[in-house]
Amino acid sequence: MDISIIYLFAFLFGASWGSFLYTFIIRYINGMYAKNPFRALTYPSHCLYCKQKIKPVYLIPVFGYFLTKGRCSVCGKPFSFLYVAAEIACGFVAIASIFFFKGAIVPLYFIIITTSICIAIIDFITMEIPNFLVGIFFVTGIIVCFLDSQWFAHIQGLLLMVAVFIVPLILVKGGFGGGDVKFAGAIGFTLGLHETIVALEIALVTGALYGIGYAVFKSKTLKAHIPFGPFLTLGFITALVFGKDIIQIYFSFL
Numbered sequence: 001m002d003i004s005i006i007y008l009f010a011f012l013f014g015a016s017w018g019s020f021l022y023t024f025i026i027r028y029i030n031g032m033y034a035k036n037p038f039r040a041l042t043y044p045s046h047c048l049y050c051k052q053k054i055k056p057v058y059l060i061p062v063f064g065y066f067l068t069k070g071r072c073s074v075c076g077k078p079f080s081f082l083y084v085a086a087e088i089a090c091g092f093v094a095i096a097s098i099f100f101f102k103g104a105i106v107p108l109y110f111i112i113i114t115t116s117i118c119i120a121i122i123d124f125i126t127m128e129i130p131n132f133l134v135g136i137f138f139v140t141g142i143i144v145c146f147l148d149s150q151w152f153a154h155i156q157g158l159l160l161m162v163a164v165f166i167v168p169l170i171l172v173k174g175g176f177g178g179g180d181v182k183f184a185g186a187i188g189f190t191l192g193l194h195e196t197i198v199a200l201e202i203a204l205v206t207g208a209l210y211g212i213g214y215a216v217f218k219s220k221t222l223k224a225h226i227p228f229g230p231f232l233t234l235g236f237i238t239a240l241v242f243g244k245d246i247i248q249i250y251f252s253f254l
């Protein structure tokens with residue numbers, strides 16, 4: 001197949017997924033998901049102002065936005081530009097996934113990377129990590145594990161993450177939340193032991209630096225509650241893309 005067709009297909013697939021994730025973020029933040037998760041996941045796209053359903057042709061990722069000139073065809077109110085920006089960004093992440101990974105793992109890693117970014121955004125805004133997204137992450141991680149069949153390393157990664165996050169959860173009130181433990185466990189399972197160590201180091205170091213900066217410049221106290229999901233996501237993606245190289249550098253020092 002012509003390579004440009006593969007890229008186009010990847011972009012459209014990525015953009016459609018981005019559309020789903022963006023809608024999920026909006027419906028989670030505005031409380032629709034808390035009220036009725038099934039409805040929030042299945043309710044057709046509609047204009048946030050006049051509540052009219054959006055015609056299927058306008059739902060084509062990216063192109064739909066430009067066909068409607070970014071406005072509701074019924075009431076004329078503008079759609080958020082962030083909507084199409086999220087679609088375009090996910091389309092490009094899908095293409096980048098083809099460059100960075102090989103084989104059947106490509107769509108899985110794409111799903112898992114974009115889901116982790118979605119978790120980071122929601123955690124940053126709401127201080128919550130939705131179980132639904134951690135579930136998508138975990139199921140995809142299990143399929144990854146089936147593909148490389150290194151079960152032992154994946155379970156070690158899971159145990160390491162849970163061990164590191166469960167102790168502060170129990171001992172320090174308001175330290176890490178239950179969502180952090182689940183998300184960290186899913187990351188550890190997906191990455192396997194070695195890459196998990198890389199992800200953990202990056203998450204803890206960047207999270208600590210942010211926490212210190214936040215305490216010094218904003219809250220003037222070390223008791224500030226900061227969302228940890230974004231730092232786990234940063235560690236996860238770095239370890240997934242560059243983990244093997246980073247581990248090699250470690251071993252060269254031994």
Ligand SMILES: [Zn+2]
Pocket residue numbers: 047048049050051052072073074075076077
């Ligand atoms: Zn409207």
